[in-house]
Amino acid sequence: MARLFLFLSFVLFSLAHGADKSFNIAARRDYAHSHHLRKRQYAIEATGLDRALYWFGNFSVGDSGPLSLLIDTGSSDILIDPGLYKPSKNELPYVNTKFAIEYEGVNKAGYGFENINGTALLDTVSIGNLSVKHQAIANITSFQFFDLRKPPTVALERNGIIGFGPKDGSQFMPPADPFFFSLCAEKAIDECRFGLAFGTNGTGQIVIGKLDTTLIDGDVVPVSEVDQQYVTVGDVTLDNKIISKNQTIIMDVGTNNIQGPLDLTRSIFESLGWSSKLRVSDQLGGKPDRVLTASFPCGKPPTLGFSFPTESQLKPGQKATIFNISPDVWDSAKHKSGNCTSILGGTNFLSNVTAHTTAWLVGQPFFAGHYIDFDATSHTISYANLKNPATGT
Numbered sequence: 001m002a003r004l005f006l007f008l009s010f011v012l013f014s015l016a017h018g019a020d021k022s023f024n025i026a027a028r029r030d031y032a033h034s035h036h037l038r039k040r041q042y043a044i045e046a047t048g049l050d051r052a053l054y055w056f057g058n059f060s061v062g063d064s065g066p067l068s069l070l071i072d073t074g075s076s077d078i079l080i081d082p083g084l085y086k087p088s089k090n091e092l093p094y095v096n097t098k099f100a101i102e103y104e105g106v107n108k109a110g111y112g113f114e115n116i117n118g119t120a121l122l123d124t125v126s127i128g129n130l131s132v133k134h135q136a137i138a139n140i141t142s143f144q145f146f147d148l149r150k151p152p153t154v155a156l157e158r159n160g161i162i163g164f165g166p167k168d169g170s171q172f173m174p175p176a177d178p179f180f181f182s183l184c185a186e187k188a189i190d191e192c193r194f195g196l197a198f199g200t201n202g203t204g205q206i207v208i209g210k211l212d213t214t215l216i217d218g219d220v221v222p223v224s225e226v227d228q229q230y231v232t233v234g235d236v237t238l239d240n241k242i243i244s245k246n247q248t249i250i251m252d253v254g255t256n257n258i259q260g261p262l263d264l265t266r267s268i269f270e271s272l273g274w275s276s277k278l279r280v281s282d283q284l285g286g287k288p289d290r291v292l293t294a295s296f297p298c299g300k301p302p303t304l305g306f307s308f309p310t311e312s313q314l315k316p317g318q319k320a321t322i323f324n325i326s327p328d329v330w331d332s333a334k335h336k337s338g339n340c341t342s343i344l345g346g347t348n349f350l351s352n353v354t355a356h357t358t359a360w361l362v363g364q365p366f367f368a369g370h371y372i373d374f375d376a377t378s379h380t381i382s383y384a385n386l387k388n389p390a391t392g393t
């Protein structure tokens with residue numbers, strides 16, 4: 001899921017600053033000297049994909065015991081579903097106890113939005129042997145869905161959500177460090193980075209505090225983030241050929257599908273000979289948008305991917321690497337055979353016609369089978385193939 005206003009601020013910001021941006025690959029900073037006396041600190045924990053196509057992992061929050069929380073890179077806060085949060089002795093009220101957030105892309109098809117209110121407080125949050133004693137969390141008190149025919153009956157799938165999104169994405173008042181950035185600030189991990197090693201078969205791992213090269217097969221391709229958000233630039237490929245250059249790509253594992261600019265997605269569907277449907281949706285809560293969905297013969301998933309670095313960023317002698325969406329994850333509805341529902345959809349809600357900007361919202365289907373590393377020190381996202389793409393091990 002993505003926090004609604006994070007998106008908008010990115011889109012607006014990139015309009016103002018996009019023209020003179022250079023997208024060089026950032027140098028890695030060497031942290032080796034700073035922790036040579038300490039025990040190595042990182043965590044590698046199991047994750048799973050649920051029926052609603054969200055990835056989850058086990059976290060303990062206060063005295064609640066292990067809670068199954070959605071792992072999101074489109075938002076930055078921790079929210080716990082009503083009735084599950086049990087305070088520990090470390091619990092403290094947050095500065096402002098009122099909490100409110102809006103999420104975009106909240107159903108299985110990646111559409112609709114939701115408002116959530118809660119009580120803000122501080123308590124201990126842990127995964128594996130990594131722990132933050134006073135982490136900001138929100139205990140959900142009420143929620144409401146918009147623009148969905150059959151809204152879910154719970155605020156959040158599983159037991160809640162943990163945002164691994166950008167540092168400035170917090171909705172607490174004043175903004176709080178997200179869990180991952182608290183670990184960085186407290187120097188609880190060797191390196192301020194995390195990796196998502198999510199398999200195509202519904203199991204995977206989250207790696208916090210290092211790049212786990214043992215999970216990777218082949219090259220690791222680093223790409224600088226735009227505006228220090230989880231946004232990169234790449235080329236879109238069909239049958240391993242570039243069909244669209246210099247595309248803005250928002251890396252949001254909490255979105256269940258992949259949403260491309262409307263016209264480009266329509267032309268991809270047409271060239272594949274797929275039937276598609278256009279409908280109106282008010283994803284932004286007010287401004288009606290057009291949304292394009294498609295179905296395809298289950299036995300014939302396309303070869304669609306993203307190529308990094310984008311051609312215009314290539315250094316002399318450097319070659320780009322194409323990362324295709326796995327053929328195993330193209331059906332969002334999990335049909336047995338016949339007519340499948342495409343995980344790629346079109347939308348114009350990230351486009352600004354006046355400014356000629358468009359963006360891709362790249363959700364969990366692209367992550368599956370790949371190792372995607374978010375390095376908050378160099379503001380780099382690295383793309384690689386998993387050694388075991390089915391299981392992420």
Ligand SMILES: *[C@@H]1O[C@H](CO)[C@@H](O)[C@H](O)[C@H]1NC(C)=O
Nearest residue numbers: 039040041042043044128129
């Ligand atoms: C934390 O867990 C990791 C494995 O996930 C292990 O390698 C590391 O040694 C542990 N650190 C401590 C301090 O126990």
Ligand SMILES: *[C@@H]1O[C@H](CO)[C@@H](O)[C@H](O)[C@H]1NC(C)=O
Nearest residue numbers: 045046047048056057058066
């Ligand atoms: C979370 O913990 C439960 C209970 O200990 C376990 O059954 C489940 O497999 C764990 N989930 C993941 C993704 O590791």
Ligand SMILES: *[C@@H]1O[C@H](CO)[C@@H](O)[C@H](O)[C@H]1NC(C)=O
Nearest residue numbers: 082083085087119139140141
């Ligand atoms: C959490 O919120 C619920 C309402 O959803 C409330 O009943 C409960 O007392 C709250 N728990 C704490 C510890 O604040």
Ligand SMILES: *[C@@H]1O[C@H](CO)[C@@H](O)[C@H](O)[C@H]1NC(C)=O
Nearest residue numbers: 100115116117141142143144
């Ligand atoms: C959340 O709180 C705001 C402000 O008090 C209110 O306008 C809104 O209706 C609430 N939303 C929900 C889902 O309870």
Ligand SMILES: *[C@@H]1O[C@H](CO)[C@@H](O)[C@H](O)[C@H]1NC(C)=O
Nearest residue numbers: 199200201202388389390391
């Ligand atoms: C993927 O999952 C299915 C069903 O759980 C299982 O039968 C199959 O062996 C798995 N494949 C791999 C490569 O792990």
Ligand SMILES: *[C@@H]1O[C@H](CO)[C@@H](O)[C@H](O)[C@H]1NC(C)=O
Nearest residue numbers: 018019021022023245246312
């Ligand atoms: C791609 O974007 C970069 C950076 O904004 C720009 O320098 C380059 O001219 C663009 N290339 C194409 C082919 O649009």
Ligand SMILES: *[C@@H]1O[C@H](CO)[C@@H](O)[C@H](O)[C@H]1NC(C)=O
Nearest residue numbers: 275277294295296297339340
């Ligand atoms: C597949 O299903 C969709 C929606 O259920 C429908 O609109 C489309 O016509 C079907 N396509 C084929 C080839 O049966």
Ligand SMILES: *[C@@H]1O[C@H](CO)[C@@H](O)[C@H](O)[C@H]1NC(C)=O
Nearest residue numbers: 011012015352353354355356
């Ligand atoms: C679209 O771009 C124009 C021109 O840069 C800008 O004035 C406008 O605010 C943008 N609209 C949205 C919804 O971002």
